[in-house]
Every structure is written in C-alpha cells, then in structure tokens.
Amino acid sequence: MKEKGNVFVVPAIVWVFIFTIFPLLYSFRVSLSSVSYGKITGFAGIANYLRMLSDYRFWSVLRFTFLFAAISVTATIFLGLFLAVLFNRKMRGIKFFRSLMTMPLFTAPVALGYLGVMMFYEESGPMNLLMQTFGLGKAPWLSQPGWATASVCLVDIWQWTPFAFIILLAGLQSISDEIYEAAVLETSSGWHVFRYITFPMISPVLGTVLMLRLVDAFKVFDIPFSLTSGGPGTATRTLTFYIYTQGLRNFDLGYASAMAYVLLIITMVIGLLFYQRYHGLYE
C-alpha cells in the first residue's frame, strides 16, 4: 500500500521536472554559451558571468532593484502591521473592509501600472491637478528619476500593503484572548503588550510576509514596464526588466541567461533563509 501512494505525487513531480528543472538546466547551458541572433554558436565558459562585472548598466539595474525592494518591502510591512494591529478587535464591517482590501491583490500589476500612468500624468493628471489646488505645483512624477522611483514604489506599495495587512491580521487573530487578558494584569502599557506579547507571537507570520514580499520585490517587472517603461532613461529598470531587454529584445540570450541565474541565486538565498527558519510551518 505504501508504494501505491506514488501514483498521487508522480504527475506533479514529472510536471516540475519537465517544465521547471529541464528549462533551468537548459538555461544554464545557454548562459555558458555565446549566442548570436538567437542561435547558440559556441561554448563561452564563464565569459557571460564575467561580463556583468564590467557592465555598468547591470550594476545600476541591480542597485535600483535593491533600492526598490528595500523601500517597497519596508513600507508595505510597516503599513500592513499598523493596520493589522489597529483592526485586530471586534468591530462591525471588518469583513467588508478586509474584502475590499483584497481587491488590489487580484488586480493585474500591469493594469495598475497603466492606471498609474493615468493618475500620475504630468499635464493635468489627477495627482498633479490635486497638488496644484493645494498650491504645491506640479510634480515630475514620471519624468524625473527620483520621482519616477517614488511612483513605481508607490504603485507597488498600494498593491501589496493589503497583502501584509491581511496575513498579519490573520496572525494576530490566532493569538488567543486569554494571553492578552493575562498580560493586562501584568502591565498597563499598550506598548509593552505589543513589544513582549504580540510581536514575539506573530514574528513567524511577520517573517513569512517579509520573505514572500522580498522575493516578489526582487522579481518585479510588470509595474516598471507599464508605468515608466524603465525610464526616464533607464532609471527605473529592474533586473528582470534588463534581462528581458537584453535577452528578448536584443537577443543577447547568453548574457541574459547568466543574469537570470544571478537573480535566481538572490531569490534562492531568500528562499533558503525562509526554509531554515520556518520549515516547521510546512512539516
């Protein structure tokens, strides 16, 4: 009977081998090859990997990706935690509020990017018109590197704050009332309750949110593609964006595959950290 169980898992395992493992191995081979016009022409060793070291565009793209991840992940988690702590109480309409908050999560990021183009349109878009009514003048939302970075982050934060909120709220709600009641007997400070009871108890959930958000932030492509096209110039190009441009627009497939492996290593490191700390959640 034990052996029969294989029937259940084998299809999934085979699927992963065909559609994930095999493409990854193939891509590793491509990353070690010299490629011209989409055809592998020869073995290149680690030349593609060495090329990154002297490619200033790669470094600027990598810098932006880290910057974006840092800003966006920090902001979503703080905002999400703030909202979750605030709404972790019995109140009417919380279900409606939670449902409303899930809507951004299920909106195509690429659609949000174009929605952002509409909102941030510099000549008489709503954001600038609103700022002008308050006498703040126009902001170069999409045409100045600093502001464009802010816009990309803002759209991402808008979309993913609900993610942190919903999951952290679920984490908070799983802490039983008795623990709080006991804590209240000990201290009257809300901050102490949060610092010594709430925070330690939701830290695994917080860790899960952090890891998932980090991974998604490093993979981001849709929003910069649609909102700023990576611009102005190349100021808001992410690593995935650069891989896409090099590999599938300029057909420099070897180099793009090598960069994709760097991205893979970054996300796998995050994944391993996650596994180390939270494998218990999946046992």
Add this chain to the structure above:
Amino acid sequence: MKRKKIGIIDVFIWIVVAITIIWVITPFYWAVITSFKKPVDVFRLSAIPWVQFHPTLENWKMEFTQRGPELFRGISNSIIIAVFASLIAIAIGTFAGYGLARYKYRRWKNQNMAFWFLSQRFLPPAATVIPFFLLMKTINIIDTRLALILVNTTFTMPFAILIMRDMFRELPNELEEAALVDGCSRFGVFWRIALPLAVPALVSTAIICFAFAWNEFLFALVLTYKNATPMTIIIAGTEHTQGVQFWYVSTRLLMAIIPPAILALMVQKYIVRGLTLGAVKG
C-alpha cells in the same frame, strides 16, 4: 484595557478606515469615471458624475464596435488560458496534495517534497522565460494558447499542491480508514470520500489559480504576439496605439481588472492560506 479610552481610539480608527478606503478605492474609481468621460473632462479635476461632468457611453460604444474583435479575442484568450491552466493545476495539485497528506514517502521525505514544490514560489520568472522561449520556438508553439496554458499551470501548481495538502490534512482520517476497512480501495476512498469533502477548498483554490493566470504578464509578452494575446497584453498594446487617450485606455483596464477582482471576493475564506501557500492559517 481598551474600555477606558474607547472614545479617542474609536475616532482614530474610523479616520484610518476612511483614509484606507479612499486610498484603495480611488484608482479604481478614477478608472471607472474616466471611462465615462468625454475627452474634455478627462484633463480637468472632475470626480463627481452629473455634477462636475456629464457621463457618456461613447467610449464603451467605440470600444465594442470599432475595436470589438481585438478585445473579444483578448478576453476569450484570457479566459481559455486561465481556465485550462487552473483546471490542470488543480487536478494534478489535488492528487499530489492528497498523496502528501495521507502517505509517508520514504525515498523523498514529505516535508522535503513540500518544500521542493514551495521553492518554485521563489523562482524568478526571468530565469525560465528565456529557456521557455527557446524551447517553445523549437517545438513551434509560440503564440499559441497552449504555450501559455503550460506556463501558467507550472506557476500555479505549487499553490494548488500546498493548499490542497493542507485541506486534506484537516479532514478527519477516521472516515477514510473506516471505508478502507470496508474494502474500499485507496483510490476509491480518495474519489468518493476525501474529494467531495474538499470541494469548497478545491473551488477556492481553482479561483485563486485562475486569477494568477489571468494577471500573468511577462510570459504572455514573450510568448505571444498576435493570435494568443491575453488581456494583459491587449492593454499594454493600447498604451502604445492610444497613448494618453485615457478615456479608451480605462475601458480596457476595467475589463482586465474586474473579472479577477470579483472572483477574489468569493474566496475570502481561503485567501490567507492561498497567499502564503498554507504557511499561515487564516
């Protein structure tokens, strides 16, 4: 603890609620009203229909008449791709989820297998997009819905496996054991007892997979260019041809946004598990 300060805290909460709702709704609201605006009104700060501008159905009419075929193709491609991808993912995922929940595997331990499936959540699409492009060019299925169905199945399957594994683990085992004693085969137990009990979870998981497949963009951009383009690509194309004609752009954005958003409202119960692949129960 909270009873004493109830007044101040309540006021504060309602202010935050109001701000958050406005913050979440505004972009959607803006897309909706823009799609009913005349071009003249789009570039003025006008937000209240009938008071600040006169709504018109002109944009929607134009959209369905002039660009109807392109739009129809986009929507039907999106539906076909998302439906088939989520069906295959849920079928294979349910099997694997059941296996992981009910059997102890010896060669590969259950936990390792679960994490192996989970690790695909960490895989950047950029790492597989180039090999997929090359391989699919080789077997000549670029710009077919099949290509995107395969891709989206691959991405959504880990979700299906891990969520279904969780669901089956929470079902009581006694019923299944009793059926086994009565001479039912293990597969029969799965089919007649476990599966019917898991239907609500199954439907929700399928919906979450559907939404992910519907929203996928990078692979659609690389693997399709004409016949198999889904809605996400159609809206990206609108940007280029229609530019700042936001009154047209917004109609399409809404058509891409609304289906998964409505579906999301139906799966509230499973959303936390879905988003964390079962790590957090909500």
